[in-house]
Amino acid sequence: MALFTVIRAVAVMTSALIAAAPGGLHAQAPWPQRPIRVVVPFPAGGALDQLARVLAQRVAEPLGQAMIVENRPGGGTVIGTDFVAKAIPDGHTVLMVANSFTIQPAVQARLPYDIARDFAPLTLAATTPHLLVVHPSLPARSVRDLTDIAKRRPGELNYASVGPGTAQHLAGEMYRLQAGVKVVHVPFQGSAPAVQAMLGGHIEWMFANLTDVAPHVKAGRLRAVAVATAQRIEGWADLPTLQESGFAGFESSSWFGALTNAAVPPDVVRRLSAELVRAVRSAEARDRLGSLGLTPVGSSPEGFGVFLRAETAKYARVVRDAGVRID
Numbered sequence: 001m002a003l004f005t006v007i008r009a010v011a012v013m014t015s016a017l018i019a020a021a022p023g024g025l026h027a028q029a030p031w032p033q034r035p036i037r038v039v040v041p042f043p044a045g046g047a048l049d050q051l052a053r054v055l056a057q058r059v060a061e062p063l064g065q066a067m068i069v070e071n072r073p074g075g076g077t078v079i080g081t082d083f084v085a086k087a088i089p090d091g092h093t094v095l096m097v098a099n100s101f102t103i104q105p106a107v108q109a110r111l112p113y114d115i116a117r118d119f120a121p122l123t124l125a126a127t128t129p130h131l132l133v134v135h136p137s138l139p140a141r142s143v144r145d146l147t148d149i150a151k152r153r154p155g156e157l158n159y160a161s162v163g164p165g166t167a168q169h170l171a172g173e174m175y176r177l178q179a180g181v182k183v184v185h186v187p188f189q190g191s192a193p194a195v196q197a198m199l200g201g202h203i204e205w206m207f208a209n210l211t212d213v214a215p216h217v218k219a220g221r222l223r224a225v226a227v228a229t230a231q232r233i234e235g236w237a238d239l240p241t242l243q244e245s246g247f248a249g250f251e252s253s254s255w256f257g258a259l260t261n262a263a264v265p266p267d268v269v270r271r272l273s274a275e276l277v278r279a280v281r282s283a284e285a286r287d288r289l290g291s292l293g294l295t296p297v298g299s300s301p302e303g304f305g306v307f308l309r310a311e312t313a314k315y316a317r318v319v320r321d322a323g324v325r326i327d
Contacts, residue, residue: 031091031268035066038094041080043073043190046162047211047294048256051126052096054288055258058279067094073189076104076165076326078111085113089263091272095119098256099167102311106319107165107326115312121304122258122273125280126294130171130228130252132242133213134205135198136220143226143245146205150181158184160194160206164326168194170315171207171228171252173322178247198222209254211293228252255311256294257304273301 056067072080161169242250
């Protein structure tokens with residue numbers, strides 16, 4: 001009986017220690033134990049996909065495990081995002097996000113996840129400005145030209161976006177409202193198919209990430225008429241801003257960050273964040289991202305959390321004013 005009492009006491013003490021440990025038993029296991037899946041809720045080839053691959057290469061070595069980029073597009077990014085929200089919270093699944101992450105709650109009445117409750121911020125990784133580009137067949141060399149054509153041809157001009165409820169979509173809606181024109185939104189599942197439609201002349205204009213269209217603009221396959229930042233940007237000094245073109249307060253750009261499941265142990269979140277920040281701030285990554293038109297950031301999880309809340313509130317106002325709905 002005495003032996004049984006001792007064994008029982010040890011079992012109780014062990015259970016208590018496990019329960020008291022941060023994250024319970026799972027927090028004690030070594031991490032990472034297997035390759036880390038990096039989910040990109042867009043097709044391959046876009047800015048977010050390229051950023052994910054740059055970071056995956058530089059984070060894998062210090063973690064001692066491969067980081068495998070997996071594209072899960074669809075549903076306006078909801079499919080890939082929901083996959084990570086419901087993933088096992090052991091730190092082996094990362095979600096790459098863009099502006100659409102903070103737009104979706106305003107444009108879709110029912111999401112299968114809660115962006116504030118179900119995710120843990122890791123870092124705001126990079127940003128890139130939006131260019132307003134037109135197909136060369138359209139005789140528009142300025143925003144004023146585009147607006148004049150759209151007013152003469154109401155409902156005839158199509159503009160592309162990289163998906164419904166994305167920053168590029170809302171930029172098009174902001175332009176529509178301020179210009180007072182009737183245009184048609186044509187959403188695509190990602191930047192690559194949207195840009196291909198532009199290059200093929202199937203779409204007349206769009207707001208696009210600098211990263212996605214810069215080579216085509218420089219080659220003359222697309223024409224940039226304005227940049228959507230508050231100030232002109234380096235390397236494009238001759239390109240006016242939307243604000244200079246008569247659109248007061250017009251500003252739009254893309255940002256990219258990383259999240260994981262909210263139930264991932266805090267120590268794993270901190271390690272993941274630290275490695276991602278180290279990678280994005282490395283000289284090699286800065287050079288590579290700069291060549292893609294991306295500006296590295298590398299924020300703390302706390303800073304990214306504050307940023308996400310501010311973006312969610314901002315886009316809620318834009319969606320309300322433009323009357324945008326998806327479902």
